[in-house]
Amino acid sequence: MTEITKELTNRFAKELSQDTKKIALQRAVVKNGIKASAENMSATINNHPVFSIDVATGPVTNQKQSGRCWMFAALNTFRHKMLQDLKLKDFELSQNYTFFWDKYEKANYFYENILATADQELTSRKVAFLLQTPQQDGGQWDMIVSIFQKYGAVPKAAMPESSNSSNSSDVNNYLNKKLRKDAITLRELVASGKTSAEIQKVKEGFLQEIYNFLAISLGNPPTVFDFEYRDEDKNYHIERKLTPQSFYEKYIGVNLDDYISIINAPTQDKPFNRSYTVEMLGNVVGGKEVRYLNVDMATFKKLAMTQLEQGESIWFGCDVGQSSTRDTGIMATEAFDVNDVFDIDFEMTKAQRLDYGESLMTHAMVLTGVDIVDGEPTKWKVENSWGEKVGEKGFFVASDAWMDEFTYQIVIRKDLLTKEQIAAFEAEPIVLAPWDPMGALA
Template sequence: MGVEVKQQHAISKAQLDKFASDYQNSPQHRALANAIQKNGVNAVAINQASLINMQYTFSHEIKTGEITNQKQSGRCWMFAGLNTLRVPVAKQCNLDSFELSQNYQMFWDKFEKANYYLESILETLDEATDSRLVAWLLSGPVQDGGQWDMFVNLVAKYGVVPKYVMPETFHSSRTGVMNHLITLKLREYAVKLRNLSSNQHASVNELRLEKAQMLSEIYTMLCHFLGQPPSQFDFEYRDKDNEFHRDANLTPQQFYEKYVGVNLDDYVSIINAPTQDKPFDRTYTVRYLGNVKDGKQVLYLNVEIDQLRDLALQQLKDDEPVWFGCDVGKMLDRDAGIMDTALYDYEAVLGVPFNMSKAERLDYGESLMTHAMVFTGVNVVDGKPNRWKVENSWGTDPGNKGFFIMSDPWFDEFMYQIVVQKKYLPAHLQSALEQEPIELQPWDPMGSLAMMR
């Protein structure tokens, strides 16, 4: 029989004495501690070789417009989507740069999210308020974040407009107070709807009449914060040859059809989620993830990372930008605009290894998609990419005049989603798209919204 070992649950004084003695007896620890405490761990752990290797030159680049700025808002997914759609407008109209209104999309996203939230409350009247589902619904009714298919829903229903038609406002660029006040009202509405149902036994029709009045108040609030969206406008511009153009009385939908003309149904979200619960070459959706009720549901096709890389490369080589979602905060130098797994040597500085796999980071809450940007270039060596050019939406100060650079090893570890035309999918993935999607829970890491600012 083995010797029984007494279990120790609390930290003992003997342990503390040993930890302190081991630390104090290492001259290297003292030197590193002085450097870290004075300069910060990133300054000490920075890998100069990474800064040298991550040069802003690429074998293939796509011409894009001026860098955009989401400022103090979580609209990266929206900016990234509009940055891809502005390319055909600029080409058709002979413009060096062009920008679509992010504020216009934001208005309708907030309004549709309010309705989506209220409908979700009506669908969960039988759930207790402390259930995980209701708690999740109440946690963030109108947050700024979104997903590609949510962007598609907005464009399909409301079209797009040039930026000057509905420009930025104080609260489109600084969304905190607006989001707080609208969230406050929506939670108040949830109280009212649930009380009307449980205490007064109101019918569903009576509850939806209440919902209509609630939406009227939300619409008014959004107009105060963001301005009233146009139903028609004149498109006026002067092209690179200094020729003036005017196209009068366009609706946002007509403008999209005439000047953008991209069939968004031709595109699909491809993800890399290498966890055991998500087999590759299968489609997935997420319960209660959306904005436009009865719109397109969020749909993902999960593939291995090499397949994801190949699809992104194919579309870039055809001179079309690629919308993508990643965990931008990992191994990032925001000022330099560098994303590289070799950027910081934390292990050498701290003497502690970091060994979680991509799947483990997803399963244990260490990583998920936080930000959406656009690939506009790639550097290919012997047929394989080693770094990627990234169009961000944080203004021109960070990075190389607003552009960032991503190493291919970083791509492997922290890239989660790209959007590409279906025509690039091989036959077996074309067939996989026909499957009934597996429904994930709302709190699944693949249910995260891109909203980094």
């Protein structure tokens, strides 16, 4: 190994001191910060928030200090439909309700994976992976489908936000403490030769404690409730004694089996037009398997445009922190000219970013519009879940080039796919490792 010598560092410092351009940039960056000094106003000018296709939505929602973007995005796609069907000006489904059941199911999913790997050493990469983050707020499209299919949904009025759903750090901290401690017991039971029935009995006791913890922290999930609202024509409506399942069937009515996840992962280990799943990725034991169809970006965007043209918004996953301005809500590859500020080439290809840990899906939002010029998309309208104080009343704009580089997943109706694409999706999936970037949770 070669060390850094004092002489080498002194040479670097001297060269910098003699470069007047870099000294001028130093003053700006030290005073204002990297991004503020590098921000390119042309990105805002080129991504004016007007779109040729614009799906009607209500006001944006706010996930606050939690990682529930994937839930908010899914519930928002349903909310768009309900606003139109019921002539509502504003309405939200309960994010706290889905949050409760997701945490509950993730605990059981963790226990079962701990039991499945109990014959492996603690130093095993799979066991270490499980223990590093037993559960978290994030998730995948197929995981929220499993929650809806098992538990239905409820209006926000039936289970409002709680302090711990809006700021989930304490819930996650103590829930993960308990899960790690329970993992010790479960692994010891397996090592001592206890029967499966004996182990499951202990696990049931743990799940009772999990249920109690969640109920005390988040409130009790409703089993029966009344749904009342007044529409935009001032007509009053009420239906009594609905269950979460009957409410979903009557007022949402989306057949979730009609939708599939499309990804764009242009790495050598993931050929296009093949299906993929990820080992140990899920939340509901016995629920829907996480599965993707990998396609090229041209196909990816064509499917998205078609669904938007038909008036339906799209759940999508991306790396939101890359080349984006949180305050103005511009996501564009030219948002910051950091290369020019430092005279350093920071560029990588999309495949290189995935392979070398520079990017992965970090956030889920909703595509609600697209601007099409001469048949090609130029920019995309994005409904975020960070409240109305960012972007254009909470809506962001993504340039088409940004979509190419930092968008990884969309959820599309099956009937928009070709027979060949459906066959590829339904074929036996290639199983990816738990730590593969396509296993990232939004």
